[in-house]
Amino acid sequence: MAKKAWIARNEKRKRTVEKYAEKRRALKEAGDYEALQKLPRNASPTRVRNRCSITGRSRGYISRYGVSRIKFRELALQGKIPGVRKASW
Structure with missing residues (x-):
């Protein structure tokens, strides 16, 4: 934070x-x-x-989603970001 x-x-x-x-x-x-x-x-x-809208973190900001990489990963794994899912091959 x-x-x-x-x-x-x-x-x-x-x-x-x-x-x-x-x-x-x-x-x-x-x-x-x-x-x-x-x-x-x-x-x-x-x-x-550019800062994360949740934590305020300035580094690792993903502009498309408006959050940092850490929060993006958490939200994606929880299924709270539509259209995003973990890659597997």
């Missing part, structure tokens, strides 16, 4: 990205890079980290 502060910080970044998305798009189209630099650093979407 990730620290609560890390998860909260990432959520705050997501809100900041949403808040400035339209303004960033307009500045980029206009080519006004000086004004773009004056926006908050966390307004950039690349600052947001």
